[in-house]
Amino acid sequence: MATFDPTPYQPLTPAMFQVLVSLADGEKHGYGIIKEVARRTDGEVRLRTATLYTVIKRFVDADLIEETDERPDPALDDERRRYYRLTDRGWALAEAEAARLEEVLRQARAHLSRPRRA
Numbered sequence: 538m539a540t541f542d543p544t545p546y547q548p549l550t551p552a553m554f555q556v557l558v559s560l561a562d563g564e565k566h567g568y569g570i571i572k573e574v575a576r577r578t579d580g581e582v583r584l585r586t587a588t589l590y591t592v593i594k595r596f597v598d599a600d601l602i603e604e605t606d607e608r609p610d611p612a613l614d615d616e617r618r619r620y621y622r623l624t625d626r627g628w629a630l631a632e633a634e635a636a637r638l639e640e641v642l643r644q645a646r647a648h649l650s651r652p653r654r655a
Contacts, residue, residue: 541626543633546599554638555582556592557601557623557631564605566618567593593621601627 549557559565559573571584596602605620623631 541629543626543630546601546630547634547637549630549634551582552584552588553592553596554631554634555584556589556596557627557634560602560621560623560627561631564607564620564622566620568618570621596627597621599626600624601630 555574555578556570559570559577565573567586567589571586571589574582574584593602597604601624602621603624605622607620
C-alpha cells in the first residue's frame, strides 16, 4: 500500500478540520458531529447542516471518512441516522493538518514577539 500524502488536501477549512477532529474519539452521526464541534469550541465554530454534509460527501469520496454499518441499540437511536468514522487516511490528514497549524502558530508567535516599529 502506498503512503498517503495529505498535502493535496491542505490547507483544510476550519469546518473540514473540525469534522475530522470530532471523529477522532469515535463514530458519530451528522447531528452528533455538529454538537461535538460546538461543545469543543465553546460555540466558536458552528457547522451548518449543508456545510457538514458537503464536507462529509467530499471526505467519503476521498476515503478520509467512511460510513459505518455498526448501529447503536435501535431503541436508543433513529434508524435513519448514518454514522461515520475516520479512515487511516483521515487520521493521517488530521494529524498533518494539526502539525501544519502548529507550525503556522509557531511562526506567527515568533514574528509577533519582535518589537514593534514606531
